[in-house]
Amino acid sequence: MPSTPASDVESLSEEASQNLERESTHSVTSNAHPDSVQNFPDLVERLTQTNKKNSNQLHQSLVAAEAYLSNSLLDLSDHNNQFAANQLQDWTIGVISPTDAFAKEAPYAAEPKPVIPPEDLARLCSLKATGLRLLSHLQDLQVSSSDSLAALVACLATFTDLHDPWTNEDAFTLAQSMLSKRLESLKDATPDRLDNLITHLLQIYVKPLFIKSKSSVLTDQGRKAIAPLPGAVVPSDFESGSKPWKFQSPHIVTVFQWILEQLDAPMVEKHWPLIIPPLLTILDDVSIQLKIRGCQLLTVLLRVVSASLLERSGLGEVFHDTLMPYLLFLPSLTPEEESIPLLKATYDALLALTMTRYDTTESKPQKVKTLDAIIRYGILKGYTHAGEKVKIAELLLMKSTDLVNAMGIYCVKHLKDMLPIISTILTAPFATAYPPLLEASLQLLRAIMVNGWPRVAFHRAKVLEGLIICWSQIQEEDRPTTALLTVRKQIEQVLRAVVQLLSGDPEMREDLRLIRACDPRLETTLNV
DSSP, rough: OOOOOHHHHHHHHHHHHHHHHHHHHHHHHEEEEEEEOOOOHHHHHHTTSOOOTTTHHHHHHHHHHHHHHHHHHTTSSSSHHHHHHHHHHHHHHHHHHHGGSSOOTOOOOOOOOOOOOOOOHHHHHHHHHHHHHHHHTTTTOOSHHHHHHHHHHHHHHHTTTTSSSTTHHHEEEEEEEEHHHHHHHHHOOOOHHHHHHHIIIIIIIHHHHGGGGGTTTTTTTTOOOSOOOOOOOOOOOGGGGGGGHHTTTTTTHHHHHEEEHHHHHHHHHHHHHHHHHHHHHHHHOHHHHHHHHHHHHHHHGGGOOHHHHHHTTHHHHHHHHHOOOOGOOOTSSOOHHHHHHHHHHHHHHHHHHHHEEEESSTTTTHHHHHHHHIIIIIIIIHHHHHSSHHHHHHHHHHHHHHHHHHGGGGGGGGGGHHHHHHHHHHHHHTTGGGGGHHHEEEEHHHHHHSSSSSGGGHHHHHHHHHHHHHHHHHHHHHHHHHHHHHHHHHHHHHHHHHHHTTOOHHHHHHHHHHHHOOTTHHHHHHHO
16 A cells, blocks of 8 residues: 555545546436436436446446435335335445455565555545445434444444545544444443444454464463463464455454444453454554554553453463563664554553553552563663664653653652663753653653652752753753743753752752852742
């Protein structure tokens, strides 16, 4: 798939939609006008005979049907109209569902997958948005069966992630609106209708696509295998037939994410064997993009998973062991544009997993031990290997702030490592060239002062060094940017907080006297 900017695809999609609607004017008038179409079933019969390989004809047919439904009050109490409407809905779902053209190309495929040009991609996005508008006119239709309901919901859920190449803003908004109304009607009907729908989606749509690439560390019940037997070789990307979810139906990952967002705690326990194998398969995939999706899916799931369930199934440890190596997917082995989103998703997932596993006072030692390992193995090693990349360093400092806040007073053991990093960044000769890194450093310093304040006095030299030198550099800038002025204001706030925190320390008062003597500006500007 080409990496076309989202804004370009949106503008191309809008232009393609307008062009195709103009091209389909004749089709609309000939198919939707009352004089040329005797009734709704005749129109549906004509439209559903459209050649599915011709995207222009498909778009024209969708526009024709949408125009007819916009200008006509369809009587759904009529049996023939109801049957035709169900037929039109099923046909539309089949037309707008993403095909394998959007899937990744399997390595060493017999024939290379053709690349979709940006213009064609925009046309496909426009076609799918038109199909969703058509489905929105059929929202009052009584779905004929549970299979039809599942097909409709799966189709709509396909368009709930704007990062997918087949989804644009229009399609996303329409799909979310229709899904919200559908969910409200399901919850108002009977308590178990939503649960039945989730079961149907997991069993019929998700499970068959992942069954050939099941992880060997799991049992059939979605639990950790105590002593896994040596099974078949784990399928690789060279065996595309074993990963249809990746090479034929990539939209199923988005559908799976939507399913996870609808779950509550009882539903998670009930569907655990259907949820865990696909999730772990996505997490374990070699693709960086799918690892990111897997981390995001796990974070979503952990909102409604209890510590006892993770403990009983043994999967807390499995998830932890799966995620930890991702903390070292760093440049230059991993491209920076892939490393940053993967690191962000991994740290978020690990923190959510840790807080979920150890949510009681009795488990606090294990929580602190796990957070220690994340800081040592992830933050400190990561900064050592890739700290010269400013965006990587910024991300590591931001995640360090989250980890320090989670550890509380137990973060003091890491001050000897973190404070020199902060001081080095703030005192760097070209520190003012990238203000976001300075802001991340100050946020981490604030967190350290709040959580590890008893040990700040011991490290005051490093703290004052970094703050004052960085403040002086900004003061000496001829034309400081708005971002730098914001950083300077934050430095002043942090420095005042440090002075207030250590005001009773006689050594601190002596340090401040020497600072005033060296730079009188600090006394008037910072009031220290």
